[in-house]
Amino acid sequence: MVIEFLGIPRERAGVSELEFEAATLGEALGELSVRCPGLSELITPEGLHPSLAANLNGNAFVKSLDTRLVAGDRLLILSADAGG
Amino acid sequence: MPPGYHGCYLRIDVSTGSADRVPLDEDALRRYIGGTGLGARLLLGSDLDFFHRPASGKNQDLTPDPLSPAVPLIFAFSPLVGSPLTTSAKFAVVGLSPLTGRFNDSLASSGFAIAGKQAGCDAILIVGKAPALSVLVIDDGRVRLEPADDVAGESCPATEEKLRARLGAGFRIASIGPAGERVVRYATISHDGRHAGRGGSGAVLGSRNVKAVAVRGTQRVEWAHPRELVALSRDLSQRSFGPATAKYRELGTAANLLTFNRFGTLPTRNFQQGTFEEAPNLSPEQLRSAYARTRASCAACTIGCEHIYAFGGSEVRLEYENLFALGSLCGVGDHAAVLRASQRCDELGIDTISAGGTIAFAMECVERGLLDESWLRFGSGDAVLKAIDLIGRREGIGDLLAEGSRRAAETIGQGSIAFAPQVKGLEIPGYEPRGLQTMALGFAVGARGADHNRSGAYDVDFSDKVDRRNATLDSVRHAIDSEDRAALMDSLILCKFLRRVLEDFYGESAAMLAAVTGWDVTADELRETAKRIVATKHQVNLLAGWTPAEDTLPDRFFDSPLPNDPQASLSRERLQELVAEYHRQRTRGAE
Numbered sequence: 001m002v003i004e005f006l007g008i009p010r011e012r013a014g015v016s017e018l019e020f021e022a023a024t025l026g027e028a029l030g031e032l033s034v035r036c037p038g039l040s041e042l043i044t045p046e047g048l049h050p051s052l053a054a055n056l057n058g059n060a061f062v063k064s065l066d067t068r069l070v071a072g073d074r075l076l077i078l079s080a081d082a083g084g
Numbered sequence: 085m086p087p088g089y090h091g092c093y094l095r096i097d098v099s100t101g102s103a104d105r106v107p108l109d110e111d112a113l114r115r116y117i118g119g120t121g122l123g124a125r126l127l128l129g130s131d132l133d134f135f136h137r138p139a140s141g142k143n144q145d146l147t148p149d150p151l152s153p154a155v156p157l158i159f160a161f162s163p164l165v166g167s168p169l170t171t172s173a174k175f176a177v178v179g180l181s182p183l184t185g186r187f188n189d190s191l192a193s194s195g196f197a198i199a200g201k202q203a204g205c206d207a208i209l210i211v212g213k214a215p216a217l218s219v220l221v222i223d224d225g226r227v228r229l230e231p232a233d234d235v236a237g238e239s240c241p242a243t244e245e246k247l248r249a250r251l252g253a254g255f256r257i258a259s260i261g262p263a264g265e266r267v268v269r270y271a272t273i274s275h276d277g278r279h280a281g282r283g284g285s286g287a288v289l290g291s292r293n294v295k296a297v298a299v300r301g302t303q304r305v306e307w308a309h310p311r312e313l314v315a316l317s318r319d320l321s322q323r324s325f326g327p328a329t330a331k332y333r334e335l336g337t338a339a340n341l342l343t344f345n346r347f348g349t350l351p352t353r354n355f356q357q358g359t360f361e362e363a364p365n366l367s368p369e370q371l372r373s374a375y376a377r378t379r380a381s382c383a384a385c386t387i388g389c390e391h392i393y394a395f396g397g398s399e400v401r402l403e404y405e406n407l408f409a410l411g412s413l414c415g416v417g418d419h420a421a422v423l424r425a426s427q428r429c430d431e432l433g434i435d436t437i438s439a440g441g442t443i444a445f446a447m448e449c450v451e452r453g454l455l456d457e458s459w460l461r462f463g464s465g466d467a468v469l470k471a472i473d474l475i476g477r478r479e480g481i482g483d484l485l486a487e488g489s490r491r492a493a494e495t496i497g498q499g500s501i502a503f504a505p506q507v508k509g510l511e512i513p514g515y516e517p518r519g520l521q522t523m524a525l526g527f528a529v530g531a532r533g534a535d536h537n538r539s540g541a542y543d544v545d546f547s548d549k550v551d552r553r554n555a556t557l558d559s560v561r562h563a564i565d566s567e568d569r570a571a572l573m574d575s576l577i578l579c580k581f582l583r584r585v586l587e588d589f590y591g592e593s594a595a596m597l598a599a600v601t602g603w604d605v606t607a608d609e610l611r612e613t614a615k616r617i618v619a620t621k622h623q624v625n626l627l628a629g630w631t632p633a634e635d636t637l638p639d640r641f642f643d644s645p646l647p648n649d650p651q652a653s654l655s656r657e658r659l660q661e662l663v664a665e666y667h668r669q670r671t672r673g674a675e
């Protein structure tokens with residue numbers, strides 16, 4: 001699995017992508033807050049800060065921490081305010 | 085008259101230099117607020133005879149003729165201008181667009197808004213045509229015309245500098261560049277490096293022989309509840325420093341480029357593709373590594389979204405729309421070329437989106453053998469620069485391209501209208517409609533044409549509320565909500581980059597307006613006000629000849645799926661359904 005960072009998350013993470021393993025979105029975000037301290041203030045027990053969004057494989061945007069992840073998934077973390 | 089307002093607008097006939105102070109009643113102000121709303125109200129309330137006069141000359145295809153001296157051009161301020169509310173230093177320019185023949189409202193920022201309001205009016209309405217190229221000077225409510233010989237042909241920045249030196253401190257200048265003087269149909273009105281960009285307001289001023297409007301004044305308005313207003317302002321400013329605006333502060337709108345590219349929604353080569361292989365060259369990260377960068381803000385703004393790059397001994401403000409329109413849309417991945425092209429558009433006073441869209445359209449015509457300009461090829465930064473210069477001078481092919489992609493297509497013929505990237509004549513901004521289908525609806529139904537500022541429907545496409553590649557009837561209410569919010573923000577006037585800072589949009593807006601005006605305005609009232617303003621824009625369009633057939637997209641978006649994203653497919657029938665549902669809900673909302 002890969003987490004791709006776009007926009008502010010990329011700035012905070014300092015990298016464009018990371019390999020990871022997680023069964024759910026909640027697990028992935030938990031791992032992310034540890035591995036990328038720059039993002040930790042934007043990850044809460046309830047999920048991502050409203051200024052960020054999560055997308056699975058360039059398809060659906062996901063919020064529920066129970067969202068299942070499978071091998072090969074690419075989780076995109078991006079600025080929620082995508083336009084402007 | 086309520087606090088926050090002067091209670092009048094200046095009606096100026098530049099044919100004679102005469103000016104009248106026309107009262108505004110409180111009911112109209114409460115129903116339309118200011119900015120776009122007030123401008124739309126004034127446009128509809130003016131002598132509507134111009135809607136029925138036959139067009140003449142080059143404009144015979146447009147009735148009414150936006151370039152006719154009888155059609156008003158309105159600079160509209162708002163009750164929040166001059167207040168401590170962050171991002172409130174904005175003004176709207178309202179009229180009919182020479183590109184579309186339809187309602188046009190373009191916004192710009194900074195000191196002109198404050199000075200214009202301090203000149204003693206809530207709006208400036210201009211009719212007529214000056215006998216020679218002139219500067220319209222409004223000094224604390226006193227109006228005069230001065231010759232503009234010394235700034236004829238000058239760039240927007242040079243014009244402002246010279247006029248401030250001539251007129252004196254305290255004046256703020258909104259001007260047109262050489263493109264406006266030559267009535268390029270997407271010429272801008274510029275102030276302090278920012279542009280009331282879309283729809284050709286600069287061409288309108290140019291057609292009236294007005295090179296610049298200079299304003300200065302000492303007349304401040306009162307606020308109904310100043311302590312409350314200051315408290316609201318402090319709170320809003322504080323929140324504006326938070327994560328909701330981090331993207332704008334740290335990266336600028338250029339951050340959109342790689343995001344859109346990743347999602348396959350970065351318009352490339354005249355919307356032939358949704359990804360650009362050279363996108364990383366245009367990313368903010370690449371720009372930062374190549375050029376020194378500073379940040380700037382409009383007056384009275386705490387966000388500071390402007391990212392300015394040191395380039396060629398000068399400075400260039402760069403936004404996402406410039407990067408897309410002069411970059412990926414034309415197949416150009418050379419950031420130096422894109423910076424130079426942006427700079428040139430700023431100097432000439434040209435809308436970068438319409439310039440890029442029209443040039444990209446021409447490039448595809450060349451590619452297809454429909455246009456004999458072999459130098460005008462996708463991928464050539466030099467070609468983009470040459471085209472911009474020709475457009476600015478209306479020379480050679482530039483004279484045709486200065487008319488915009490729709491008119492160029494109508495002249496070129498041979499089916500090229502199918503891929504002219506416009507709606508109602510206004511070139512499409514950097515959002516691929518097939519991959520952002522709520523935005524596609526927003527483009528199709530927009531009063532001024534394809535517009536990402538009058539509809540922020542892309543916001544919902546980048547969320548879990550809809551499937552961005554499969555819009556359903558449920559998408560319609562989101563598109564309507566987005567339009568309503570934009571209309572209210574453009575009338576209050578506040579910057580849309582505050583949208584995620586305002587947690588209770590209508591409630592907080594009501595509180596701010598109440599603190600300034602003393603009105604017992606509620607969130608529900610503002611919801612109705614927003615709908616009224618959108619409806620007024622459509623009313624103007626009806627009078628201007630709008631037909632339902634205009635609410636669509638070019639054939640390309642129905643007939644050609646994106647090559648790398650087969651799921652991003654939009655049928656003509658689906659869009660028609662969405663448009664019909666939009667109008668049904670709008671009509672039902674008005675009953």
